[in-house]
Amino acid sequence: MFDLDKWQEIFYSLKQNKLRSFLTAFGVFWGIFMLIVMLGSGQGLQNGVTQGFGDFATNSVFIWAQRTTVEYKGFTKGRFFNYNNDDTRAIKQTVSGIKYLAPRLRGASFAGDNVIRGLNSGAFQILGDYPDMNLIDPVNIETGRFINDKDIEQKRKIVVIGTRVQESLFNPDENPIGEYIRIQGVYFKVVGIFSSKKSGEQAERDNQVIFMPFTTLQKTYNYGDMVGVYAITAEDHISVSKIEDKVIRILKQRHKIAPEDDQAIGHFNVEKEFKQMKGVFMGIDGLIWVVGIGTLLAGVIGVSNIMLVIVKERTKEIGIQRAIGATPVKIVSQIITESVFLTSFAGYIGLVIGIGLIELVNFALIKFEVESNMFRNPEVNFQIAITALIILIITGAFAGFVPAKRAINVKPIDALRSE
Amino acid sequence: MLELQGLHKSYFTGNNELHVLKGLDLKIEQGELVSIMGSSGSGKSTLLNILGILDSYDKGSYKLNNTLISNLSEKKAAHYRNNMLGFVFQSFNLITFKNAMENVALPLYYQGISRKKRNKIALEYLDRMGLREWAEHMPNELSGGQKQRVAIARAMISKPKVILADEPTGALDSATSIEVMDLFREINKTGITMIIVTHEKDISEKTDRIIYLKDGIIESEHIRKEMSYV
Numbered sequence: 001m002f003d004l005d006k007w008q009e010i011f012y013s014l015k016q017n018k019l020r021s022f023l024t025a026f027g028v029f030w031g032i033f034m035l036i037v038m039l040g041s042g043q044g045l046q047n048g049v050t051q052g053f054g055d056f057a058t059n060s061v062f063i064w065a066q067r068t069t070v071e072y073k074g075f076t077k078g079r080f081f082n083y084n085n086d087d088t089r090a091i092k093q094t095v096s097g098i099k100y101l102a103p104r105l106r107g108a109s110f111a112g113d114n115v116i117r118g119l120n121s122g123a124f125q126i127l128g129d130y131p132d133m134n135l136i137d138p139v140n141i142e143t144g145r146f147i148n149d150k151d152i153e154q155k156r157k158i159v160v161i162g163t164r165v166q167e168s169l170f171n172p173d174e175n176p177i178g179e180y181i182r183i184q185g186v187y188f189k190v191v192g193i194f195s196s197k198k199s200g201e202q203a204e205r206d207n208q209v210i211f212m213p214f215t216t217l218q219k220t221y222n223y224g225d226m227v228g229v230y231a232i233t234a235e236d237h238i239s240v241s242k243i244e245d246k247v248i249r250i251l252k253q254r255h256k257i258a259p260e261d262d263q264a265i266g267h268f269n270v271e272k273e274f275k276q277m278k279g280v281f282m283g284i285d286g287l288i289w290v291v292g293i294g295t296l297l298a299g300v301i302g303v304s305n306i307m308l309v310i311v312k313e314r315t316k317e318i319g320i321q322r323a324i325g326a327t328p329v330k331i332v333s334q335i336i337t338e339s340v341f342l343t344s345f346a347g348y349i350g351l352v353i354g355i356g357l358i359e360l361v362n363f364a365l366i367k368f369e370v371e372s373n374m375f376r377n378p379e380v381n382f383q384i385a386i387t388a389l390i391i392l393i394i395t396g397a398f399a400g401f402v403p404a405k406r407a408i409n410v411k412p413i414d415a416l417r418s419e
Numbered sequence: 420m421l422e423l424q425g426l427h428k429s430y431f432t433g434n435n436e437l438h439v440l441k442g443l444d445l446k447i448e449q450g451e452l453v454s455i456m457g458s459s460g461s462g463k464s465t466l467l468n469i470l471g472i473l474d475s476y477d478k479g480s481y482k483l484n485n486t487l488i489s490n491l492s493e494k495k496a497a498h499y500r501n502n503m504l505g506f507v508f509q510s511f512n513l514i515t516f517k518n519a520m521e522n523v524a525l526p527l528y529y530q531g532i533s534r535k536k537r538n539k540i541a542l543e544y545l546d547r548m549g550l551r552e553w554a555e556h557m558p559n560e561l562s563g564g565q566k567q568r569v570a571i572a573r574a575m576i577s578k579p580k581v582i583l584a585d586e587p588t589g590a591l592d593s594a595t596s597i598e599v600m601d602l603f604r605e606i607n608k609t610g611i612t613m614i615i616v617t618h619e620k621d622i623s624e625k626t627d628r629i630i631y632l633k634d635g636i637i638e639s640e641h642i643r644k645e646m647s648y649v
Contacts, residue, residue: 004534005521005528008516008517009516012516316512317515320513320514321514321525321529322493323471323473323506323512324500324501324506324526325497325498325500325502325526325529325530325577326497326529327493327497327498327529328497329494330497330529408493411474411475412473412474412496413468413473416508416512
């Protein structure tokens with residue numbers, strides 16, 4: 001129920017010393033403002049960096065061949081070796097919990113331009129892939145399609161080209177779909193155009209790639225049954241690290257590599273990287289909360305202090321009120337309401353301005369098309385904002401509690417006598 | 420109505436004990452108009468504070484309307500002060516940010532009466548004090564006499580059994596003082612017990628019963644029958 005007398009008293013009390021009330025409110029305002037801005041920036045940083053991963057399946061691992069470093073079963077160290085289609089079959093048969101298994105083969109790169117169309121040419125990375133690759137490290141299909149199972153089966157001479165490839169080989173008004181390009185002397189039909197889901201330099205690199213069916217690449221360029229890299233994604237509930245270990249063990253066995261030879265097989269565990277990154281962000285988040293809550297606490301303690309001063313100044317008035325029948329509950333509720341009002345009002349303004357600033361930065365980033373690997377789309381979780389506001393109201397109540405307690409601990413007669 | 424038996428009260432300042440009331444016996448009936456006189460330090464203000472449940476006592480007993488007032492919770496004390504007692508102070512003690520009407524209405528606010536209703540009642544009381552047109556004025560816009568009349572209206576609004584006045588004319592000129600005393604007599608005629616602490620002889624002479632306090636005990640009592648109205 002709205003109690004006009006209560007609010008009359010609150011505003012009177014706060015108006016008594018406007019500068020003091022303002023500065024006190026500012027402390028709380030600044031606390032919540034900083035918390036919101038820091039949380040938003042932290043989220044922006046996180047968004048920026050995770051965007052670098054695109055839609056990468058984070059429970060993935062890449063495994064490739066390097067050189068052995070240990071003598072084993074009569075082989076000298078320093079031996080080169082390659083994976084092959086039999087390895088792929090063996091992995092599929094013996095390792096469970098794999099969601100996607102995509103062998104990849106990198107086309108050998110030659111000096112100079114390797115791709116030609118009419119008078120245009122360019123040097124691009126050629127990758128032989130399985131359709132599953134687009135589920136592990138997805139790209140945006142702009143037009144046409146990605147490689148499919150039929151392409152693999154029939155070893156079709158088709159390619160999916162990146163947007164940069166399109167730009168350098170085709171005129172802007174041309175539709176590349178159905179057109180042919182020549183890659184190291186062999187003609188391929190363009191069936192799709194893709195763009196990277198990542199940002200910055202990584203995206204730039206991705207967009208200069210030409211995908212063709214894995215089997216086509218093997219056959220067309222005489223790779224036999226060689227496999228360059230395995231990209232593996234684990235089932236959702238299984239950690240890819242376990243699968244990584246199993247696969248490496250099998251590959252070591254099959255290629256007669258010493259079990260202790262850790263250098264022979266190269267591998268990159270996205271899950272581990274991702275976890276590490278998540279750890280960093282959790283650290284940053286934690287720091288933000290510690291600093292933010294600390295700042296906020298300083299503001300709230302300021303409120304509590306000022307409430308003590310206000311109670312002290314108004315001792316006599318409170319004494320009069322008690323003499324004519326104000327109960328302790330009434331006095332306490334009056335002071336706590338004042339404290340909560342001051343904190344939540346200042347806090348709310350801090351919240352609104354903080355979110356406003358974050359939105360403004362976001363708007364500016366989009367408007368001026370600022371592309372950054374480190375910062376993107378700063379935002380504040382609505383739930384966090386509400387939580388902060390609730391914390392604020394509760395702390396405001398606590399801030400008022402001590403002064404209120406002090407106000408009613410004075411005997412009414414002592415309160416009346418004080419000047 | 421009011422009954423004190425063997426009332427003791429001491430104040431402690433550091434290691435010094437100041438024995439202010441030394442076994443006071445006093446009985447005041449419903450509807451009496453009493454003044455308590457004494458030099459400063461005689462304990463008259465302390466006595467009034469105890470009567471007003473603003474202060475506690477050490478020994479003896481105090482019964483208000485047959486209720487023993489002892490070790491009350493602050494909530495209960497507030498309740499008694501609100502319902503049974505009215506206060507008039509030397510320095511008026513009006514709330515500075517409330518206008519005359521709101522000041523008068525304040526005791527009813529603590530009773531939880533709606534703003535509209537209590538302001539209406541407050542206006543009636545201000546009318547009785549001849550201050551109706553001053554209802555919207557703030558305390559600092561009123562003269563001393565007007566302020567004291569607002570305070571009296573405030574003391575009366577909750578229809579108390581007893582009104583306690585601590586040097587009510589101390590800050591007023593003599594003409595206004597007489598007005599206020601006449602007002603007190605009038606209020607007393609409605610059946611409200613009045614207890615006035617004063618050190619002014621002219622003031623006490625306007626009451627029916629004068630209690631002289633000295634060094635914490637009642638030195639003498641004087642009943643002024645000739646002053647009572649027929």
